[in-house]
Amino acid sequence: MRLRSQGESGTLSRMPPVIAVEHLRKTYSHHVVAVADVSFEVERGEIFGLLGSNGAGKTTTVECVQGLRTPTGGTVRVFGLDPRTSSGALRGRIGCQLQESRLPDHLKVWEALDLFASLTPGAADWRTLIKQWGLAEKRNATFSSLSGGQRQRLFIALALVSDPEVVFLDEMTTGLDPAARRIAWDLIEEIRDHGTTVVLVTHFMDEAERLCDRVAVVDKGAIIALDTPRGLVVRYDPLEQVVFSAPDEDMDWLQRVPGAQKVCRRGTRMVVEGSGPLLAHVAAALVERGYAPDDLRVIEPSLEDVFLKLTGHPVEV
Amino acid sequence: MEQRGGGARVLLKLTWIELKLFLREPTTLVFTFAFPVVLLFVLGEVFGNQPGGTDRRIFGGWGAMNYYVPAYIAVVTMSVGVIMLPARLTGYRAGGVLRRFRASLVPIWAVLGSQVLAALVLGVIGSVLVAAFGSLFYPVHVPDSLALLAAGFLLCAAAFAAIGTLLGAVMPSTRAAQGAGLMLFFVMLFLGGAGPPTGVMSDTMKRIGDFLPLTYGVDLLQASWNGTGWDGSAALVLGVILIVAGWLSLRVYRWG
Numbered sequence: 274m275r276l277r278s279q280g281e282s283g284t285l286s287r288m289p290p291v292i293a294v295e296h297l298r299k300t301y302s303h304h305v306v307a308v309a310d311v312s313f314e315v316e317r318g319e320i321f322g323l324l325g326s327n328g329a330g331k332t333t334t335v336e337c338v339q340g341l342r343t344p345t346g347g348t349v350r351v352f353g354l355d356p357r358t359s360s361g362a363l364r365g366r367i368g369c370q371l372q373e374s375r376l377p378d379h380l381k382v383w384e385a386l387d388l389f390a391s392l393t394p395g396a397a398d399w400r401t402l403i404k405q406w407g408l409a410e411k412r413n414a415t416f417s418s419l420s421g422g423q424r425q426r427l428f429i430a431l432a433l434v435s436d437p438e439v440v441f442l443d444e445m446t447t448g449l450d451p452a453a454r455r456i457a458w459d460l461i462e463e464i465r466d467h468g469t470t471v472v473l474v475t476h477f478m479d480e481a482e483r484l485c486d487r488v489a490v491v492d493k494g495a496i497i498a499l500d501t502p503r504g505l506v507v508r509y510d511p512l513e514q515v516v517f518s519a520p521d522e523d524m525d526w527l528q529r530v531p532g533a534q535k536v537c538r539r540g541t542r543m544v545v546e547g548s549g550p551l552l553a554h555v556a557a558a559l560v561e562r563g564y565a566p567d568d569l570r571v572i573e574p575s576l577e578d579v580f581l582k583l584t585g586h587p588v589e590v
Numbered sequence: 591m592e593q594r595g596g597g598a599r600v601l602l603k604l605t606w607i608e609l610k611l612f613l614r615e616p617t618t619l620v621f622t623f624a625f626p627v628v629l630l631f632v633l634g635e636v637f638g639n640q641p642g643g644t645d646r647r648i649f650g651g652w653g654a655m656n657y658y659v660p661a662y663i664a665v666v667t668m669s670v671g672v673i674m675l676p677a678r679l680t681g682y683r684a685g686g687v688l689r690r691f692r693a694s695l696v697p698i699w700a701v702l703g704s705q706v707l708a709a710l711v712l713g714v715i716g717s718v719l720v721a722a723f724g725s726l727f728y729p730v731h732v733p734d735s736l737a738l739l740a741a742g743f744l745l746c747a748a749a750f751a752a753i754g755t756l757l758g759a760v761m762p763s764t765r766a767a768q769g770a771g772l773m774l775f776f777v778m779l780f781l782g783g784a785g786p787p788t789g790v791m792s793d794t795m796k797r798i799g800d801f802l803p804l805t806y807g808v809d810l811l812q813a814s815w816n817g818t819g820w821d822g823s824a825a826l827v828l829g830v831i832l833i834v835a836g837w838l839s840l841r842v843y844r845w846g
Binding site for chain 1: 599607614685686693694697
């Protein structure tokens, strides 16, 4: 009786997470620690980002979640199942786009989609996917004849062809030109809007900022921060910068503008760093003293600034 | 039940794709299908098919082409097994094709099974070509027992497929697999009874031949084609090879 009522209240109060990772650890040959201690949960219907430099442990982490690698320690659950032992039950429910993989050289685009669709009975129509991902005219092209960007788009389409409940995208826009990146971003948002959970592994700040509902910042095999992109900025780098061109004279009075914390000159420009309605105060003070710069603007702190602050190094490409 | 049905469908789809991929590779295609026929043509032109026309001991009392046609059916299964299969399997592992399959949770038995099934189909096609060539251009008599010949062919093809899968599992790279495959192929071709017949071999050659799987494949198929019945000891050797190599490759095969 007690057990059942507990179960009922559990399902009522909160949906179980799609992915639950607790104290994941992965070492190679006892010396190399790829993942030191990683815990996180991914909720249904969100785009969850793992952001970090190459070698930070992002890919190893998702490969453990996908069941491609055996963790050295900790537990991994996908839909409550262990991906190492329940591959049959998870087939079709998860879709993966891997960072390094290939198809047979002479395999045609449509054959690959048709094959992967046949793995799951309720698969999505690959004819729609082939159009969405701009591969319709490459339908009969062999894998070896595709460009890097076309291969990448084919792999994303293959990850989605089983109409999965959760999809893993590992550096999905690597090799895509800027226009194709934007199209990919729109399509990923569309996928999420249809209820698919997305796990996005990336080292692109703009991609994480634009797409992710929550971002885990990964560095040296551990998650050092986890929040919404906006939340990370507010928590770790709340200062904004007001920038304008100014003549080469003493402007120390800017220190006294309400909210200003730091004033410095950068070439022909002045930079006022601080918080609050800083732009309004700076503008008022400038006008009061007879200045009217025509390029007065605010630079919002970005995820990149947060990343630098947290890890002490820029993202390595 | 439903999952098993789905698995069988995936297996057949993968096999069909493997066969199409094979047709898109001209070098393997020529080597597998044309090479045995060309060799058979040379042997046929040199020896003809008169029983007793040459020294009776050389071809076991059969006409030379009655000796060689079943032998080259064994060669076709060997070619598919030790040359095509290992190159394909190591290539898939090194290139990340297996990773791709595995991430989509394609069962490993379906991947290996499709390779073996495709090899079997190619073996049948190659054997029909060899047999058709022999009976069209030289008066090779029809097989004495089609049933025994079919059983022998299946056993022989399965044993070489198992050897090929094992090579594909243990060879570190495609290049290594191709090298080892070609070496095995030519050593067996010349010393396994498909080149000089056993009747003219020196003792040393015969002793080496005793260690080569092709020798037993040739013996088994010749016996069923030429009416000496089922060669039990050759079948036993091939059966043991099939079980040991098959078991080992399933144990050793890594996803990569």
